Structures are given as structure tokens and as C-alpha cells.
Amino acid sequence: MMNNSLYRRDMYRRDKSRLYSCTNEQRRHEVRKRNLNGLDYLEVSDDQFYLYVYFIGALPENITKENIRIEGGQRIRDIQVIDVELEHQKDPTLDSYLRVRVDKYGDFSTYTLRLIGLEGIDPHYSYLNFSFKVNCPSDLDCKSAHICPGKERTEPEINYLAKDYASFRQLILDRLALIMPNWQSRHVPDLGITLVELLAYVGDYLSYYQDAVATEAYLDTARQRISVRRHVRLVDYPMHEGCNARTWVWLETKIDTSINLKDIYFITTYQDLPVSNPVLKIDDLRNIDSKKYEVFEPIVKESQANIELYKKHNEIHFYTWGNRECCLPKGATSATLLDEWISSTNTPTKQDKCDDDAPKPPNLERKLQLKPGDILIFTEVKGAKTGNQADADINHRHAVRLISVKHGVDEVYRVNVNNVTQDMPTPIVEITWATADALPFPLCISAIGLAPECQLIENISVARGNVILVDHGRTVTENLGVVAAKTEIMPCEGENQPADVTAVAASFYPSLKYAPLTFRQPLSKQDLHQAPATSLLTQKPRKALPQITKLISNYPSWSWTPQLDLLGSNSQDKHFVVEVDNEGYAHLRFGNGELGQMPVAGSNFSAIYRIGNGIAGNIGADTIAHIVFRQNAITGITPHNPLPAKGGTQPEPLSEVKLFAPSTFRKExxxxxxxxxxxxxxxxxxxxxxxxxxxxxxxxxxxxxxxxxxxxxxxxxxxxxxxxxxxxxxxxxxxxxxxxxxxxAIYVPLDIEMTVCVQPDFLRGHVKAALLNLFSNRILPDGRRGFFHPDNLTFGTGIALSKLVATAQTVTGVENVVVTKLQRLYELDNGELDNGILPLSSMEIARLDNDPNFPENGQFKLSLHGGR
Structure with missing residues (x-):
């Protein structure tokens, strides 16, 4: 017996006389109980000449070929049974069968094998439908489904061009005129007309919804911001929602105190404020429209919430070591500050020393409490010519982060201390900051005023301490509601076998009541306390995250985390995505159980988030005027923002997203x-x-x-x-x-010699000094780079003879210039002067330091003639 597909009676019986199509046949069991017999199923051999017939009960011993008839067929008919043979299985687990041999095989139609002339055969199971072509290749399941045919429906005539309210109304009225000809009323108050217009409205709405769905399905036609965001994310284009602005706030204090940064925020000034006190409580703003001012909150980590404020840090003077008419040059990264001796609160047991072994007098201590990591803001507070505060240049303000603080004393200039009989050395503090925070302009310290007074003006610029980083945005709290539960009943597993009833979470897609939601680029603890001050005010909007500081569900008590998308989230990650619509309101999208965890039914969500975003936070300098305490207010503190806020960016326009997104992934x-x-x-x-x-x-x-x-x-x-x-x-x-x-890079030291003819009315020494300064590797006093500054020379940039001559000619007093030597240091002449250029390869960079201590780094020699 070969392996053939089988035909069970309950799968393939198609008798036109039967009235029912049933899935579960109980009659089979009754036939067995009453010791009756019948056909169960059959198999067809590969050559289609043998049928293997199985019975419900035991094989009939007296069966012959005359008891079997094969009926049916469309092209091939009258198939005759040649022989039958009983096959009894010795293994009780296997069914015995009857081998039926036919004279020819049939076509692709359905045939019937019928038993005739046998006693004890149930009429219901006396025939069996089958096909000879069961082993033919097919992509379909051989089992045919028992489907109770439904009522045949007559499709109405529908005008698919009717897509608006008026068309739907007329279409319904035309249909009613056909099926209800006696209804003739067309008055607006009529109930029938009311129902017609209601249905027309619903149809118009559904039609609009269909068109909207089709529109949002493609990037080119999408109009909703959420749709565009999802489309471009598929091509790795992170559409941004803008970001908030940041600035530095200087807290001017009248007393030494400590405050918790989580307990305060700052607001800008406005005319309608009923109080002039810079320190406010939340109750002072309760009846004032929040749209009249902007809110800035400190950026702080939980472990660094407290900050110490010192009165001496309000205004710190620069120390110029007794010199006058001084300034900090552009690009400076260090300075000296003037400290002060004060009475010590603790009685020392021995002579104390500062961190740099600078001696400290007994019973005295320093007033400045600066340490590495602190922020100082250098501010010009007086006009360099008049000494008036109103004449100070507001652009001469710069924030730096201290990377080293070294205490010292000046023994030359001594100071009097009240509780010490003798003069004491002047206490000073040497500070340095990172190159990234280098001064972008010269900072004037002291100068001579205008005539006729010509008085010395000191402390033109000072340093401000007690500085904290703040950003735009106001914290609000909102209850987002409860996750609804929907009941799901699975289909019955069988007769008297009901399925389980389960409750699952319904779709939960809450939206935030207040807008616009704040977005900002996250700052690590290391960045917040070690990064240069300049870099902290710069943000990348595409890396900005929504500022939902807490999103909590009470059942169970979980905290959820915002993500840019859920593509990398698994089924256990409590992540959500914020999507902003065209009106600027934020919607929260949770996971589906595979990409991100699904909220539990019955969970009550509450959110603490911030509002305030975009260019509204780019306020000017000296705009922040009030500090607001959430709990216990501390008097004597006045906030200032010496620098304007920066970084506030509007959400990316949809037109730009559609323009750049399709090709960005090819460019990156x-x-x-x-x-x-x-x-x-x-x-x-x-x-x-x-x-x-x-x-x-x-x-x-x-x-x-x-x-x-x-x-x-x-x-x-x-x-x-x-x-x-x-x-x-x-x-x-x-x-x-x-x-x-x-x-x-491979640095190539140069050897250059130049002969210069000086004009008769100029000193050769002055001209030489100017030339050496111009061809140096330093930053010049006017802010320009020297000719051989490292940032002016890069890969493959050869040194042109003409450029050397042209640069030298710019010096006042130079009459003529001749370059007598232009070659690599310690190498022979390769014809550079004849060719007019000293070439370099793509991996080489020219270098000329002209440092006598390190002559191997390049030499520049001048030979001057003429002048005086």
C-alpha cells in the first residue's frame, strides 16, 4: 500500500439529496453502537487504478465486486470494478481495508463509490464521494469547509461619485422616492427630512475620513504632522520638534545662604506685576495670566539640587598685580582674582595652608569659595572712557567654567586687616578655564578716562559668581485618565465547552492639555558639571527629547520613559513616544506588546511635564527679574541673566521635511x-x-x-x-x-630667509618687529592669526612665494621684499624659488615656529636694509 491522500466521509461527501451541511456528525457513533457498518474513508493509489476503502466497523466478509459501484464523472464515465481483496492488518493499531481495482482512472470531477446489496449497512454511510486526482500538485488544502450558505443579497445601485453632503442627501431622497412613493414631504421640520440630512452628514464625514486616510498614506500628500513624522522615520530621518532656550542666571545675594534648585524657578519681568520685590511666592502669581511672562527652571540633577550662595561672589575684582590700564586679551584662558581676608569662624590649632601651600595668617580665612567646576561670568560694568554704568558694552559678557583654582598671596602689595595689627599679604586666586571658553573679545580691566579729568577708571570689568544654568519651560501636572478595558470572548471550543472571557486594555492614546511641550537635548551629570560653559548653551534639536519628567501609572506603580521611537523597544520596556500634531499639542503613543509594553487595563496615568519651547525662550540679556519659591521663600536674592538666552528652535516645517527626508539617507x-x-x-x-x-x-x-x-x-x-x-x-x-x-599629520619644518628694504623714514627695529609678529604662529593683538599659525596651515597647503611677498608688503615701512631662501629645513634646494612655491604632499602640513629653543620646528630669518 502506497502513501496516498485520504478521503474522509465527513470531508468530501456531496450528496444533492442532503439538506444540511454539518461540522460534527454524531450519527457515526450511533452506527457503531448499533453494530451497523458503513463507509468511513478511502485512499487513491499513485497510479489511480486502486482504491483503498476503510469501513466504520469490521470489514464485510461476504463483499464482492458486484457490491461496489462507481458513479459519476464528466469526461470519463462507466468505470468498472475488476476485483476486490480484503486486507486484514495484524497490528491492532492499524485499520483493515478493502482493495478495489478499477479498469480505468477517472477525470478531475467528483466520483461516488456506493455499496449495494449488503446487509447491515447504514444508508447514510453507504456511499462516499472522492476524486481520482487527489495526488495531483495543488496549492490548496484538500479539506473542503462546510459552510452554511447565507442569504443572497441584492446590491443596490450606488453612485460612487456622491462624496459630499448635497450628493448624499439627493441620493437618499431618490432612493426613498423609489421604495416609499407615498412619502412626499420635503419640509425641513419633517422627521423624515431630519433623518435624511443626518445620514447625509454621516456619509459626508465618512467620505472625508476615507479621503483623509488615503491622503495621509503617502509622504508627498500627507498634511498631518504625526503622519509625516512616521513616514520619514522609516527612512531614518528624525524630524525634530524644536528645542527650548538656555541661559545663565547670576543670583545676586545679600547674605550667604543655601537654596534648593528644585524649589525655585525664574520669570521674566512685565509691567502688570503688582509687586516689585524680586522674590515671589507661587501665590503671588496665582491670579496672573501665565502668558504674560516666560518661565525658566534650573537644570539640575537630583544629587546636586542644593547650591551655596556667597555674598562675596556677587562681584569679584580682577587683580592686575599693581599695574594699570590693563585688559585680558582675546583668547585668554586664565586670570587672577582679588581675594579678601576675613575672620575665621574656627580656631585653628596650627598654621593652616591653602591648597597650593600659600601661607594663611592665623585666625583668618579667605572670603572667596571658588572651586573647579564653578561658572563665572565676566561682565563689563563701566564704560571704558566715562566710567558710567550706562556706557558699559553689553556685548562684553562671557561665561567660563573653571578647570583649576589656585590660591596665593602677593607679598609686594599688602593690605590692612581689622583684627591684625600688622599688614598682611594680598590674597589672590589664580583661575584657568578651558580653551573652548576662551575670551572672544578683549576684556578691559582699567583705563584712563576722557580729558580733561583723565582719571584712572578701575574695575571696568568684574567676575560674577553664584551662576546656575537654566532653560525655558514651566512644570505642570496633569491626570491623563484611566486605561479602559474591553472584553474579549473567544469562540466556543465545542459543545458544552465555553471559552474563557478575558479583559484586555483598550487603545490608550492620551493627549496633553497644555502646549507647547518642552523639548531639550539631555545633559549627563558629567556634562552639567564639567563641560565648557560655551557648549552647554548649544543644542542639537534632532537629539532633543520631550520633557515629560514623570509619567506614572498607579496599577502597577510604574514609571514610563520617553523615546524617539519604539523600533528598538521589546515587550517588557516601559517606553512611549510623543507625537505633536499640527496645532502643537502632544499625544502619547504606547507599545503594542511587542514593540514596547502595553499599558495594563485599569491603570490611571498621571504626567508631570514642562511647557515652553521654541524661539519664545530666546529672551534678551537682563530680562529675568524674579525668582519664585514653591515653598519657603528666602529674601535678599535678585536674579539676573547677563547673557541672552540662546538655542530656542522652532519645530521643523513639514515642507522642509518632505524636501530633505527622501534623500537624506543617501547622503549620510x-x-x-x-x-x-x-x-x-x-x-x-x-x-x-x-x-x-x-x-x-x-x-x-x-x-x-x-x-x-x-x-x-x-x-x-x-x-x-x-x-x-x-x-x-x-x-x-x-x-x-x-x-x-x-x-x-606629518609636520614639515620650513627654512625661510627674506631680505627687506625699509623706507628711509622708518626705524628698522620697528619694521622687523612688525614682520616677525606678522609671520609668527600666534594670535595677533588685533585678533588675527599669524601667517604660520597652525590653523592657517593644513594638508597639502604649499607655501607660495608670491603670498610671502604680498604679506610682507602689508607692513608699514616696507619698501621692497626679496625672498632669498624657501625650502624644507635641513634639506637641499629643490628649486622652490625658481618654481615660486614650496609644494607639500596630501599628508604633510607646513610648520614654522621660529622658536630659538626649538630650531628644529622651523626658522624664519630677516635681513633688513635702509631705514634708520
Whole structure:
């Protein structure tokens, strides 16, 4: 017996005389109980000449070929039974069967095998429908479903062009005139007309909804911000919702005190405020429209919520070591501050010393409490010519983060202390800050005023302490409601076997009542307390997250976290996504149980979030005027923002998203294939530390090695940390088979000599000094870079003879210039003067420090004639 598809009676019986189509046949069991017999199923052999027939009971012993008839067929009919043979199985687990041999096989139609002339056969199971072509290849299931046919419906005539209210109304009236000809009323108050117009309205709404769904299905036609956001996320384009503004706030205090930053926020000034006190309570603002002022809150971590305020830090003077008419030059990264001796509150047991071993007199201590990580704001408070506060340049204000604080004393200039009989050395504090916070302008400390007084004006600029970082946005609390439950009843498993009734969470898509929701780029604890002050005011809107500080469900007590999307969330992650609509209101979308966890039915959600976003927070300097305490107010504190707020960005317009999103993924490098790709990735991801990068492929004999050479900004020596960071970053982008090696550029020292003829009325010494300064590697007093400054020279930038002459001619007093030597240091002449240029390869950078202590870094010699 071969392996054939089987035909069960309950699957393939198609008798036109039967009136019912049933799934579960109980008659089969009754036939067995009454010791009757009948056909159960059959199998067809591969050659279609044998039928293997199985019975409900035992095989009939007296059955012959005359008891079997094969009926049916469309093209092939009159199939005759040639022979039958009983096959008894010795294994009790196997069914015995009857082998029926036919003279020919049938077509693709349905045939009937019928038993005739046998006693004890139930008429209901005396026949069996089957097909000879059961083994033919087919993509369909051989089991036919028992389907009770439903009532045949007559489709009405529908005008599919009717899509608006008027068309629907007329269509319904025309239909009613056909089926209800006696109804003739067309008056508006008529109930029938009311129902017609109601149905027309519903049809118009559904038609609009269908059109809206079709419109939102494509990026080019979508009009809803949420739809566009989802479309472009599929091509890795993170559409941004803008971000809030940040600024620094200086807290001027009359007493030394401590405050909790979680307990305060700041507001801008406005005319309708009934109180003039800079310190307010929440009750003072209860009856005032919040739209009349902007709110700024401190950016703080939980562990650093308390801040100490010192009265002495309100105004800190610079110390110029007794010199006058001084200024801090542009690009400065260090300064000296004037400290003060005060009586010590503790009685020392021995002579104390400061952190730098500077001696400290007994019973005295320093007044300044500066430490690394503090923020200072340098502010010009007087006019450099008049000494008036109104003449101070508001643009001469700059915030820096201290990276080192060193205490010291000046023994030359001594000061009197009230409780000490002798003069004491002047206490000072040496401070430094990062290069990223270098002064962007010269800061005047003291100067001579206008004539005729010509008085010395001191303390033109001062340093402000007690500075904190704040950003735009007001905290509000809202209850988002309860997750509804819907009942699901599964289909019955069988007769008297009801299914379980389960309650699952319904769709929960809450929206926030207040707008606009605040977005900001997250700050780590390290960034907040160590990053340069300048970088903290800069944000990338595409990395900004919604400021929903707490989203809690009470059942169970879970806290949920906002994400840019749920594509990387699993079924256990309590994540949600914020989607902002066209009106600026935020909607919360939770997971579906696979991508993000689904909220539990019955959970009551509450949210604490911030509102205030975009350019509304870009306030000007000196705009913040009030500090608001949520609980216990502390008097004597006045807030100021010496610097304007910056960084507030509006949400990305939909027109720009549709324009840039389809092609952005093609422009952004995700894999380095060519050598230039490696250099482009370095410039893209290290633009703040690398001036230029170059790369080349080199064959090692077994594989390719990519040599990446970088030129750091302002760096003249190897920076191993930067090189290691670039190498690690490039590893994720490298092509398989490429080894990546990152090195600093090859610096080529130069040897240049120049003969200059000076005009008769100018001193040769003055002209030489000006030329040496112009061809130096330093920042010039006017803010320009010297000719050989490291940031002016980069890969492959040769030194042109004409440019050297033209630069020298700009110095006043120079009459003629001749370059007598232009070549690489310690190398022979390669015809550079004849060619008019000293060429460099793509991996080389010119260098000329003209430092007599390190002559190997380049030499520049001048020979001056004429003048006086």
C-alpha cells in the first residue's frame, strides 16, 4: 500500500439529496453502537487504478465486486470494478481495508463509490464521494469547509461619485422616492427630512475620513504632522520638534545662604506685576495670566539640587598685580582674582595652608569659595572712557567654567586687616578655564578716562559668581485618565465547552492639555558639571527629547520613559513616544506588546511635564527679574541673566521635511568604502576638534590598510586621546578587510630667509618687529592669526612665494621684499624659488615656529636694509 491522500466521509461527501451541511456528525457513533457498518474513508493509489476503502466497523466478509459501484464523472464515465481483496492488518493499531481495482482512472470531477446489496449497512454511510486526482500538485488544502450558505443579497445601485453632503442627501431622497412613493414631504421640520440630512452628514464625514486616510498614506500628500513624522522615520530621518532656550542666571545675594534648585524657578519681568520685590511666592502669581511672562527652571540633577550662595561672589575684582590700564586679551584662558581676608569662624590649632601651600595668617580665612567646576561670568560694568554704568558694552559678557583654582598671596602689595595689627599679604586666586571658553573679545580691566579729568577708571570689568544654568519651560501636572478595558470572548471550543472571557486594555492614546511641550537635548551629570560653559548653551534639536519628567501609572506603580521611537523597544520596556500634531499639542503613543509594553487595563496615568519651547525662550540679556519659591521663600536674592538666552528652535516645517527626508539617507555616510569616506566621517563627527582630515589606502601585501591623518584644531603636538577616540569611532564604519590606522599629520619644518628694504623714514627695529609678529604662529593683538599659525596651515597647503611677498608688503615701512631662501629645513634646494612655491604632499602640513629653543620646528630669518 502506497502513501496516498485520504478521503474522509465527513470531508468530501456531496450528496444533492442532503439538506444540511454539518461540522460534527454524531450519527457515526450511533452506527457503531448499533453494530451497523458503513463507509468511513478511502485512499487513491499513485497510479489511480486502486482504491483503498476503510469501513466504520469490521470489514464485510461476504463483499464482492458486484457490491461496489462507481458513479459519476464528466469526461470519463462507466468505470468498472475488476476485483476486490480484503486486507486484514495484524497490528491492532492499524485499520483493515478493502482493495478495489478499477479498469480505468477517472477525470478531475467528483466520483461516488456506493455499496449495494449488503446487509447491515447504514444508508447514510453507504456511499462516499472522492476524486481520482487527489495526488495531483495543488496549492490548496484538500479539506473542503462546510459552510452554511447565507442569504443572497441584492446590491443596490450606488453612485460612487456622491462624496459630499448635497450628493448624499439627493441620493437618499431618490432612493426613498423609489421604495416609499407615498412619502412626499420635503419640509425641513419633517422627521423624515431630519433623518435624511443626518445620514447625509454621516456619509459626508465618512467620505472625508476615507479621503483623509488615503491622503495621509503617502509622504508627498500627507498634511498631518504625526503622519509625516512616521513616514520619514522609516527612512531614518528624525524630524525634530524644536528645542527650548538656555541661559545663565547670576543670583545676586545679600547674605550667604543655601537654596534648593528644585524649589525655585525664574520669570521674566512685565509691567502688570503688582509687586516689585524680586522674590515671589507661587501665590503671588496665582491670579496672573501665565502668558504674560516666560518661565525658566534650573537644570539640575537630583544629587546636586542644593547650591551655596556667597555674598562675596556677587562681584569679584580682577587683580592686575599693581599695574594699570590693563585688559585680558582675546583668547585668554586664565586670570587672577582679588581675594579678601576675613575672620575665621574656627580656631585653628596650627598654621593652616591653602591648597597650593600659600601661607594663611592665623585666625583668618579667605572670603572667596571658588572651586573647579564653578561658572563665572565676566561682565563689563563701566564704560571704558566715562566710567558710567550706562556706557558699559553689553556685548562684553562671557561665561567660563573653571578647570583649576589656585590660591596665593602677593607679598609686594599688602593690605590692612581689622583684627591684625600688622599688614598682611594680598590674597589672590589664580583661575584657568578651558580653551573652548576662551575670551572672544578683549576684556578691559582699567583705563584712563576722557580729558580733561583723565582719571584712572578701575574695575571696568568684574567676575560674577553664584551662576546656575537654566532653560525655558514651566512644570505642570496633569491626570491623563484611566486605561479602559474591553472584553474579549473567544469562540466556543465545542459543545458544552465555553471559552474563557478575558479583559484586555483598550487603545490608550492620551493627549496633553497644555502646549507647547518642552523639548531639550539631555545633559549627563558629567556634562552639567564639567563641560565648557560655551557648549552647554548649544543644542542639537534632532537629539532633543520631550520633557515629560514623570509619567506614572498607579496599577502597577510604574514609571514610563520617553523615546524617539519604539523600533528598538521589546515587550517588557516601559517606553512611549510623543507625537505633536499640527496645532502643537502632544499625544502619547504606547507599545503594542511587542514593540514596547502595553499599558495594563485599569491603570490611571498621571504626567508631570514642562511647557515652553521654541524661539519664545530666546529672551534678551537682563530680562529675568524674579525668582519664585514653591515653598519657603528666602529674601535678599535678585536674579539676573547677563547673557541672552540662546538655542530656542522652532519645530521643523513639514515642507522642509518632505524636501530633505527622501534623500537624506543617501547622503549620510553609514559605511566607509573609499579612502575619502574615512576622512569625511572624521570631519563630520569630530568637527569641533579636527580642522581637516585626509586618508589613503595602502596595500600591505595581504590586505588594505587605511591611513587616516588628522590635523587637530590649534594642536601642534600629538594628541593621543583624540587619535584613540577617532580610531575607535571609525571601527564601526570600516569596510571588511580594512585595517584602520589613525595618525597625526606629518609636520614639515620650513627654512625661510627674506631680505627687506625699509623706507628711509622708518626705524628698522620697528619694521622687523612688525614682520616677525606678522609671520609668527600666534594670535595677533588685533585678533588675527599669524601667517604660520597652525590653523592657517593644513594638508597639502604649499607655501607660495608670491603670498610671502604680498604679506610682507602689508607692513608699514616696507619698501621692497626679496625672498632669498624657501625650502624644507635641513634639506637641499629643490628649486622652490625658481618654481615660486614650496609644494607639500596630501599628508604633510607646513610648520614654522621660529622658536630659538626649538630650531628644529622651523626658522624664519630677516635681513633688513635702509631705514634708520
Amino acid at each position: 555616510l553609514q559605511r566607509a568604502i573609499t579612502a575619502q569616506d574615512y576622512a569625511d566621517i572624521v570631519m563630520r563627527d569630530f568637527s569641533d576638534t579636527v580642522q581637516r582630515a585626509a586618508a589613503t589606502l595602502r596595500w600591505t601585501g595581504s590586505w588594505d590598510k587605511v591611513l587616516v591623518v588628522v590635523d587637530p584644531l590649534g594642536e601642534e603636538t600629538n594628541n593621543n586621546e583624540l587619535l584613540a577616540a577617532i580610531s575607535q569611532h571609525l571601527y564601526r564604519y570600516r569596510r571588511i578587510g580594512h585595517d584602520v590606522v589613525v595618525k597625526q
